[in-house]
Amino acid sequence: MAEGAPISRSAIWRNAQVRAVFYQAVVLAGAVGAGFVIFQNTLTNLRQRGISSGFGFLRNEAGFGIAEVVPIPRLEGGFLAFMAAALGGLLVVILLAWVAGRRRRPLWSSGWGMAASLALLLLLPGAVLYVTHGTIRTETYTEQSTYGTALIVGLINTVLVSLVSCVLATVLGLLIGIARLSSNFLVRRFATLYVEVVRNIPLLLQIVFWYFAVIQTLPSVRQSIVVAPNVFLNNRGVYLPRPEAEAGLAPMLLALFLAVIAAMLWTRHARAERDRTGRQLPVVLPALGMLIGLPALSGLVLGAPFTLAHPELRGFNFQGGMVLTPEYTALVLGLSVFHGSYIAEIVRSGIEAVSKGQREAAQALGLRGGHVMRLVILPQALRVIIPPQTSQYLSLTKNSSLGVAIAYPELVSVAGTTLNQSGQAIEVIGITMAVYLTISLLISMGMNWYNARVQLVQR
Amino acid sequence: MMRDGRIATGWGLLAMLGAVVAFGAIPASAATTLETIRSRGQMICGVNNELPGFGYVDAQGNYSGFDVDFCRAVGAALGVDVRFRALTPRDRFSALQSGEVDVLSRNTTWTISRDTNLGLDFVATTYYDGQGFMVRKSLGVKSAKELGGASVCLTTGTTTELNLADWFRANGLQYKPVLFEKADDALKAYEAGRCDVHTSDKSQLASLRSAAKNPGEHVLMPEVISKEPLGPLTRHGDNQWADIVRWTVNALITAEELGVTKANVDQVAKSSKNPEVQRLLGTTGSLGKDMGVGADWALKAIKAVGNYGEIYDRNVGPQTKLALERGLNQLWSKGGILFSPPFR
Structure with a gap:
């Protein structure tokens, strides 16, 4: 025992840590092995039956048309530089926030930190975009494009519809949820009626209702309703003027960025002033003034940021301008109205979960109604609201696949066409599942991050 | 936090993989x-x-x-x-x-x-069959070549959408496809005015037109744009x-x-002197047995449906x-x- 250091004499297979790892490894190996066997089995089966397999078909020409396509930037040149700048900026900000957090001085507590992060997040990618936008090439889906491109178009359409519906459903849900607790009898009853009717009718029925019973009964193209000058409403959709970028766009975005920074600095200054002297400086009006005034000034001096391309009736349909198709509109309406009713209940339960004493205490301190809600109730209610809200976003995104019933070319619809035309069912279903899984996990990650931020901080 | 996220990703991927291959792993049955x-x-x-x-x-x-x-x-x-x-x-x-x-x-x-x-x-x-176009009579269109810029309702998952794309491309015309899962919905949308044109195989168009609210309002274009056996x-x-x-x-x-015919098959089987009829209906020869079905297989089929x-x-x-x-x-x-x- 000259060395002196005590050595654990227990056998390695008795070591708790080793055993824990060992069993997990065995289970994992078993799972992977089973997966591999099933995979091989599938491939063999497919080959025996003469069914094509593999992902090579993704590079074949699709040959079918898709109604709603947005240009997809190619992964080369300027677009890569822009992505790198955006990601790099984000990473640096996260790093800075982490460093600042370790020093117990949150990044956003200092005006400089805030300005620097905004510059990294917005100005840097914006500048890169401005410099390189000439080299960004896009691909617009046509019948000659590949199945792979078709699936990407479907994915983009799914994201477009989900994103917009999530925002609308949240706004609607928040309003209705608060209205459910209103002291006004009529408002309260109306909100209850809305929630009970909407959430008790299947979503598919609602979407079909919006599409066939509401939008399809609008007048035909030639009898379009003129909502506003150059805005037309008919059973082929809502036709709007389309903004087209001009030379004044970059300066105006820069002016907007500066205005945001200035408004934030002013808000901070006003708060500091209030904390110091108790005097409330005006915030909303000056901030609005900056946000509108600066870009407007830029527009006046340096030229308009964009011109409008107006839709006009040529041949069978309106040409030019942009259109919200009946399929898109009906799907967004259906999804946001339906999930809005669930979110309303989540918001209501969140608010009611905050004990009455909090409200009374806030009122006793002399806070006004809006302030009670915004400063005392909602921050506490959010802790209860966020987790179920996350599931609403998840199910909304997945429910967007119901668009297939009304001809909206989202992922499931395009994947279905691809499946049928290429005949490669397993691969296409696999891709679809993987894509939905990825989207859902991304939403979960984002919401979990936000949830962690609004939870009570234990000190 | 991050840990949970990664575990969730791992499990999700595994579950997905499992589902995909399980879907494909239906064993080939040995029986014919x-x-x-x-x-x-x-x-x-x-x-x-x-x-x-x-x-x-x-x-x-x-x-x-x-x-x-x-x-x-x-x-x-x-x-x-x-x-x-x-x-x-x-x-x-x-x-x-x-x-x-x-x-x-x-x-x-x-x-x-x-x-x-x-x-x-x-x-x-x-x-x-061959693919054709159906439009509303009131549009006053005489040929499919005049359909540039039109919205077209159709059912997805068929050769129809590929022929449509090919034909418009070959003729240098633009169009907007509106693709439905169900033929019923495609027809409903066309009738509601969502589309100017409905396209499908001509036989199907005739069938759908017969099911339309007012068949007389719609006309078929003369063009046949594909071969559809x-x-x-x-x-x-x-x-x-x-x-x-x-x-x-x-x-x-x-x-x-x-x-x-359905009506005369029994009697023909008994009385026909035509050797081909006799072979077809199994009165002579072993055509049915060679194929693994009864000698009178064709007779039974004709008797059932004509x-x-x-x-x-x-x-x-x-x-x-x-x-x-x-x-x-x-x-x-x-x-x-x-x-x-x-x-x-």
Whole structure:
């Protein structure tokens, strides 16, 4: 025992840590092995039956048309530089926030930190975009494009519809949820009626209702309703003027960025002033003034940021301008109205979960109604609201696949066409599942991050 | 926090992988289709359920139509009941591949890629069709060439959308496709005015027009933009079963050629001196037995549904709502292209 250091004499297979790892490894190996066997089995089966397999078909020409396509930037040149700048900026900000957090001085507590992060997040990618936008090439889906491109178009359409519906459903849900607790009898009853009717009718029925019973009964193209000058409403959709970028766009975005920074600095200054002297400086009006005034000034001096391309009736349909198709509109309406009713209940339960004493205490301190809600109730209610809200976003995104019933070319619809035309069912279903899984996990990650931020901080 | 996220990703991927391969891991059954049908006592046939005249199910659940009758004929030849399974264009091939149906008789176009990629075989052509356009009469359009910029409603998952894309591309015209899963919905949207044009196989357009609220409001364009040979499919590799389906179709065509009908088949079988009729109806020779079915297989099929011409006239012919002339689907001897190989 000259060395002196005590050595654990227990056998390695008795070591708790080793055993824990060992069993997990065995289970994992078993799972992977089973997966591999099933995979091989599938491939063999497919080959025996003469069914094509593999992902090579993704590079074949699709040959079918898709109604709603947005240009997809190619992964080369300027677009890569822009992505790198955006990601790099984000990473640096996260790093800075982490460093600042370790020093117990949150990044956003200092005006400089805030300005620097905004510059990294917005100005840097914006500048890169401005410099390189000439080299960004896009691909617009046509019948000659590949199945792979078709699936990407479907994915983009799914994201477009989900994103917009999530925002609308949240706004609607928040309003209705608060209205459910209103002291006004009529408002309260109306909100209850809305929630009970909407959430008790299947979503598919609602979407079909919006599409066939509401939008399809609008007048035909030639009898379009003129909502506003150059805005037309008919059973082929809502036709709007389309903004087209001009030379004044970059300066105006820069002016907007500066205005945001200035408004934030002013808000901070006003708060500091209030904390110091108790005097409330005006915030909303000056901030609005900056946000509108600066870009407007830029527009006046340096030229308009964009011109409008107006839709006009040529041949069978309106040409030019942009259109919200009946399929898109009906799907967004259906999804946001339906999930809005669930979110309303989540918001209501969140608010009611905050004990009455909090409200009374806030009122006793002399806070006004809006302030009670915004400063005392909602921050506490959010802790209860966020987790179920996350599931609403998840199910909304997945429910967007119901668009297939009304001809909206989202992922499931395009994947279905691809499946049928290429005949490669397993691969296409696999891709679809993987894509939905990825989207859902991304939403979960984002919401979990936000949830962690609004939870009570234990000190 | 991050840990949880990563674990969730891992499990999710595994679960997904499992689901995908499990979906594909249906074991290949060793029994042939004919054995399976015999032991089940029932033949399962994948058909359309929303295309009057070709495949349609009424409120009582009764199936009728041109494609349906060919299934009935095969079932009768084997002496088994036929159960029908309604399939969408999207499900149809998977249903046959996975063995959920024994034969697919659902206005399906024979193309090389479908014949070679899917592990399926087309065994016969029962209907020679071509794609056309239907528009509202009030548009005053005389030719499909005037349809540039139009919105087009159609059903997805078919050769129709590919032909449409090809044709507009070849003619340098723009169009907006509005793709529906169900033929009913595509028609409804077209009728509501969502689209200027409805496109499909001409036979289908006739069928859909007959189902429209006001058939007289719509006209078919003169252009036929594609070749659409429609017919039944079986799984690749089961040649005996493919033979049975193919030769049942041929028997019905030959029956028309030889003047054998549902009404006279029994009497013809007894009295006919024509050697080909005798071979067809199993009075002489062993054609049925060689194929693995009874000697009187063709007789039973004809007795069940009649010959090709009778099936045609009953479901889609000039006397029906669809009012489709025989056209290409006339016997070769009468100016059409129906030409059955000989029964010898």
